[in-house]
Amino acid sequence: MAQPRSGRLLFWCGRLVVVAVLGFMILPAVVVGIAAFNAKALLSFPPQQLSLRWFVNVFTYEDFQVGFRNGLLVTVAASSIALVTGAAFAFVLDRYTFNAKRVVEGLLLAPLVVPHFTVGLGFLILAAQIDMSRGYGVVILAHVVLVLPFVLRSVQISLSNLNPKLELAAASLGARPGRVLLTVTAPLLLPGLFSGWLFAAILSFNEFTASLFVTSQQTQTLPVAMYNYVREYADPTMAALSVLYIVATATLLAVANRYLGLGKVLNVEHTR
Amino acid sequence: MSSIPVDAETKVGAAPDLAAAARAQDLAVRLDGVTKRFGNTVALNDAWLQVRRGEFLTLLGPSGCGKTTMLNLVAGFLFPDNGEVFIDGALVTDVPTYEREIGIVFQNYALFPHMTVASNVGYGLKARGVAQREIAERVTEILAMMKLAGLEDRKPGQLSGGQQQRVALARALVIRPKVLLLDEPFSALDKNLRSAMQIEVKEIQRKLGVTTIFVTHDQSEALSLSDRIAVVSEGKIRQIGTPQEIYRRPANRFIASFIGEVSVLRARLERIEKSEAVVQVGAASITVPAGPLAGQSPGITVDLFVRPEQLCLASGDVALEGQVATTVYQGDHVDLYIDAPAAASTRILMRLPSHDRVPGAGATIGLAIGGHDATAFPAVES
Numbered sequence: 001m002a003q004p005r006s007g008r009l010l011f012w013c014g015r016l017v018v019v020a021v022l023g024f025m026i027l028p029a030v031v032v033g034i035a036a037f038n039a040k041a042l043l044s045f046p047p048q049q050l051s052l053r054w055f056v057n058v059f060t061y062e063d064f065q066v067g068f069r070n071g072l073l074v075t076v077a078a079s080s081i082a083l084v085t086g087a088a089f090a091f092v093l094d095r096y097t098f099n100a101k102r103v104v105e106g107l108l109l110a111p112l113v114v115p116h117f118t119v120g121l122g123f124l125i126l127a128a129q130i131d132m133s134r135g136y137g138v139v140i141l142a143h144v145v146l147v148l149p150f151v152l153r154s155v156q157i158s159l160s161n162l163n164p165k166l167e168l169a170a171a172s173l174g175a176r177p178g179r180v181l182l183t184v185t186a187p188l189l190l191p192g193l194f195s196g197w198l199f200a201a202i203l204s205f206n207e208f209t210a211s212l213f214v215t216s217q218q219t220q221t222l223p224v225a226m227y228n229y230v231r232e233y234a235d236p237t238m239a240a241l242s243v244l245y246i247v248a249t250a251t252l253l254a255v256a257n258r259y260l261g262l263g264k265v266l267n268v269e270h271t272r
Numbered sequence: 273m274s275s276i277p278v279d280a281e282t283k284v285g286a287a288p289d290l291a292a293a294a295r296a297q298d299l300a301v302r303l304d305g306v307t308k309r310f311g312n313t314v315a316l317n318d319a320w321l322q323v324r325r326g327e328f329l330t331l332l333g334p335s336g337c338g339k340t341t342m343l344n345l346v347a348g349f350l351f352p353d354n355g356e357v358f359i360d361g362a363l364v365t366d367v368p369t370y371e372r373e374i375g376i377v378f379q380n381y382a383l384f385p386h387m388t389v390a391s392n393v394g395y396g397l398k399a400r401g402v403a404q405r406e407i408a409e410r411v412t413e414i415l416a417m418m419k420l421a422g423l424e425d426r427k428p429g430q431l432s433g434g435q436q437q438r439v440a441l442a443r444a445l446v447i448r449p450k451v452l453l454l455d456e457p458f459s460a461l462d463k464n465l466r467s468a469m470q471i472e473v474k475e476i477q478r479k480l481g482v483t484t485i486f487v488t489h490d491q492s493e494a495l496s497l498s499d500r501i502a503v504v505s506e507g508k509i510r511q512i513g514t515p516q517e518i519y520r521r522p523a524n525r526f527i528a529s530f531i532g533e534v535s536v537l538r539a540r541l542e543r544i545e546k547s548e549a550v551v552q553v554g555a556a557s558i559t560v561p562a563g564p565l566a567g568q569s570p571g572i573t574v575d576l577f578v579r580p581e582q583l584c585l586a587s588g589d590v591a592l593e594g595q596v597a598t599t600v601y602q603g604d605h606v607d608l609y610i611d612a613p614a615a616a617s618t619r620i621l622m623r624l625p626s627h628d629r630v631p632g633a634g635a636t637i638g639l640a641i642g643g644h645d646a647t648a649f650p651a652v653e654s
């Protein structure tokens with residue numbers, strides 16, 4: 001069955017476009033990845049000689065060590081607080097109808113439309129008023145506000161995926177509400193809760209704009225430390241750090257995928 | 273036949289009589305004048321229902337008539353605005369679901385997806401604090417009975433539709449519920465599996481003698497499974513009786529046209545004699561139950577509802593003449609669609625055994641009405 005020539009041409013052009021788009025998606029990561037191994041103190045491409053010296057620099061540069069520790073602290077605290085708050089709100093929004101429902105939901109999702117620097121600036125002004133601008137508290141609070149919408153959405157999706165008949169079936173079998181919550185509702189929501197937490201953690205750990213406003217020299221997170229670094233140096237350390245970021249995130253997702261399934265973790269699977 | 277109005281007069285299923293009250297101990301479930309509204313929708317409007325111990329009772333009615341609402345009231349998922357609910361003679365109107373000792377199987381089974389078959393089935397026993405050993409024994413026993421032995425460690429996602437249904441049934445039955453509630457449990461199964469499961473469920477129900485309330489809008493399912501059928505429409509129970517009673521003596525036009533296939537002929541009321549009435553249709557006169565025609569005077573026009581198998585080919589004093597429009601071969605029988613200008617329905621359906629000589633399309637034929645199962649109702653202006 002001979003295809004007409006125009007058909008074949010279209011077929012190959014189509015393939016080319018697909019390959020080009022896919023290549024374009026990962027191009028930045030590939031370029032940066034290669035640049036990280038440059039032996040010279042230049043962000044040039046492609047590198048002439050290869051070396052691991054910038055990776056060593058990442059681990060030994062003190063501001064990065066501090067930034068990493070601060071970032072981890074802020075991330076864990078902020079996403080945990082956001083998870084508890086977000087899950088509680090999502091549950092109330094899912095199970096009850098009340099007048100101000102729309103307003104409450106709107107307010108909780110509002111940080112999606114407020115620019116990060118506005119949130120940062122706001123907290124900076126507030127913190128200065130009550131003299132807490134030097135501590136971790138304000139950084140964590142700012143992050144909670146920024147990641148809360150994502151946690152809320154994630155838990156809302158898991159809740160709407162949860163078949164309400166399951167809880168009714170459990171009740172019909174003689175289970176009191178507490179037992180239903182522990183044996184049916186909670187186990188089925190767990191992947192959603194975890195994915196919400198993971199999302200929040202990744203966002204928080206990478207958050208830069210608002211952090212720039214609310215952190216100090218002592219409380220600066222890794223992205224802020226990186227920003228300060230590039231203001232002084234233009235060597236491939238940043239590229240090396242990028243590679244580490246990518247590897248770490250990919251490992252995290254791979255592990256989550258192994259134990260929960262990525263569809264569930266990213267909450268894109270409909271289970272009902 | 274779509275928009276036949278419901279007889280406003282019908283009182284079937286309303287007001288409990290004294291004899292029934294005396295038999296109260298035999299009743300597994302009782303709804304006393306329950307009303308349930310959702311905003312402006314009245315889902316149930318003063319519904320009375322009495323389910324006898326051990327019987328298989330079907331709630332049959334069109335979509336949105338309130339069947340699920342009725343079941344949910346028995347289950348305790350909803351609470352009535354008016355009226356009372358009794359289970360096993362005890363008032364349970366305000367008792368929460370988990371204290372009612374009911375078993376329920378939903379349309380999509382609602383098995384716990386994160387638990388094995390054994391944990392699903394054992395869930396109710398565990399919630400009751402039954403000892404671990406006894407749970408294991410009773411679960412094994414019911415799984416064997418449901419032909420599920422060997423599947424204990426599977427998750428619901430690894431089971432076929434029929435197996436999931438059996439697990440759901442086992443889970444509901446293992447707690448020995450006072451009443452088993454089934455809300456359209458077969459509608460998610462394909463046709464062959466459905467009839468196999470229907471037979472199985474019926475057998476198990478009979479074997480265990482568990483009182484069962486079954487909800488469906490499939491009338492053939494209702495006719496074949498039930499000890500009694502309660503026909504529901506617009507939030508009320510319109511008639512309750514054995515499948516034969518419902519099919520042969522429908523209480524009103526709605527039930528006559530909702531259950532089984534039916535054609536409507538025009539007839540004239542001749543006279544009423546006690547429990548029987550005689551109507552003239554074409555050149556034939558036939559007897560019908562007098563109930564639906566009570567109080568009507570001779571001479572009025574009535575609508576005569578006939579089933580396809582009640583019509584037969586005839587010559588001489590025929591009830592009706594018509595022309596065969598289409599014949600449809602159905603294996604063991606043939607359906608004939610007949611155009612008859614004198615009838616109230618636009619098309620008359622009759623059914624002949626396929627080994628009979630069947631007139632072809634275009635043939636003009638005479639029809640007679642056999643048996644005593646036709647029913648007449650006062651005609652309505654359309």
Ligand SMILES: Nc1ncnc2c1ncn2[C@@H]1O[C@H](COP(=O)(O)OP(=O)(O)OP(=O)(O)O)[C@@H](O)[C@H]1O
Nearest residue numbers: 310313314315334335336337338339340341342489
């Ligand atoms: N939670 C609810 N909120 C509002 N209206 C409801 C609710 N549940 C039922 N209704 C309404 O009550 C009426 C009866 O509903 P019900 O579910 O009992 O019908 P049904 O006989 O089970 O129908 P189907 O055969 O389609 O399942 C319908 O008009 C329905 O729209």
Ligand SMILES: [Mg+2]
Nearest residue numbers: 339340341455
């Ligand atoms: Mg229903």
